[in-house]
Amino acid sequence: MHLLVQSIGFGVAAGAVLALGAVGFTLQFGISNVLNISYGALMSVGAFLGLFMLGLGWNIWLVMVIAGLAVGACSVVLNRGLITPLVRKGLAPFGLVIVTVSAGIVLEYVIVAVAGPATQTYGNRSGATLNFLGWTLTTAQVVIFAIAVVLMLGLHLLLTQTQLGRAMRATSANRTLARSCGIATSRISDIAWFMSGTFCGMAGIALAITIESFDFTLGSIFLIPMIAAAVLGGVGQPYGAMIGGLVVGVASSVSSAYWDPAYQSVVAFGIIIVMLLVRPRGLFGSTTATRKLLA
């Protein structure tokens, strides 16, 4: 019983990082309608930027914010310089996936060229151990969880309470209609890519803190549980991705407590395949954003 409680605690902590990443992935897809596979590589870029800045002796949480914003900027450049022109040229969605895969690999090997292929670490930054409701968690895990909660709440308020949020939701639901209502959809797209990149970079730092050692493949390995979280909640649905992140995090953590931890990612994989075959639009996918997925 204690094992179960403890593994759920770890799962929630891991799920917070997952949700952070999955929300960024899904938000950008919902608005710009492009599946961005280079998201994982951007995450590694964030982690390595963080490593560089930590080397300058900066505070870790400050680094998280700055690296997040920097990856956000990278993400906008990727959209403006590569994705938007190709969409305008009429490249099919499948071609766009290949483009983002290639862009991701280029980014990954830029990291190798600059920082080398070796395994890196931020050092032990987990801080003091806290006991709470029978869970034993590190300070870092709790802080990351709190950051994730604050960001999710912020996103919720942005989407529901502001003019920008309404414009984003309108763009996601029907781009053409939104544009004819006077919404500058390409600017909304840029904002979505920026926010997605920021979430991605911050998730990259959070992940690097929690798993302690990483190399340039950090993000592309983590992409699978993130995709699972996004698919579970319905791709394009930010709220779905939050819940999906928690579910995938807890499910993988509990399964690795009772089963060989090496198979942890199999749970995420199983979720993707089952959702795909049974309900491709995801648990909460009833809006147009997810209906677009069905051919």
Add this chain to the structure above:
Amino acid sequence: MANLAYIVVIAAGAYTYGILTLGPDTGNGGFQQYVLGYRLPFFVAVIAAAAVGAGVGVLIGVTGLKRIRQDYQAMVMLVISIMAATVIGAAPSFLGGEPGLSLIPNPFSNLSPTTGAWAYVAMVAFACAVGYLVMRRFTSGPMGRALRAMRDDEHAAAAMGFSVIKMRLLTQAVGGAFGGVSGALLVAFIGGWSPGAWAYVETLALLTAVIVGGMGNDFGVSLGTFVIAVLLLQGVQFLPQIRSHTGLTEAIGWMTLGIMTIAFLWLRPQGVFRERRPRYGQPAVGSAGGGEVAEGRS
């Protein structure tokens, strides 16, 4: 649909060949573990690899049957290929786990290394030629026409009485058999196989070959493969190694590959050699099909 999980089929062929020729895993000092372990002759193992490749291809094809968006499907395929490598790597007693299989016998091991290597090249060249001819028969015959029709307009093809599901799975099986054989030929030459050998970047190499050569053109794809595999991936090894930067030359190779793919999709999405539309007979003047035939000629 292009299959981003194709590397899994090649890997399946390679592993099949490995476990069918290595003999029991207690031999060679028992440092590696795997299932089965027979000492079958080369050709039997290659045929078995083709069969397993076809089977795995069909399994992957089943997940592609669901009618969802192309790009979403591509993402799932990518996930399948990454996951397959992870699972095989995590199970040390199934197919050697992360270290993989090694000491896989070469059919020409009784010749001297140089002669053996050239004999192998000759055999693979022969296999390629046979494969090319078989593929040509397949794509230019009635089946090929049906497949082309299905790709261009699935509903129209279905209305003509073709079973789309059956044809899709058949394509997967044929593609899988080719992939299985290629995996077996590869592994018999290099002698070892591990999850690291079929990471998803290798899938990109295959895709680049197809995109550079021109989708739907057998000759173009063969040429594209030659350019990618020989010039780019092996060519970087001849660049001077920079002592302080380990892995830099590989990184340059992969970066070139990625940039090349993007550049081709940007500048010339049809590839170097575009797909040639087959011409059927003389154009009947004034008939409905006339426009299409005339377009094919221009």
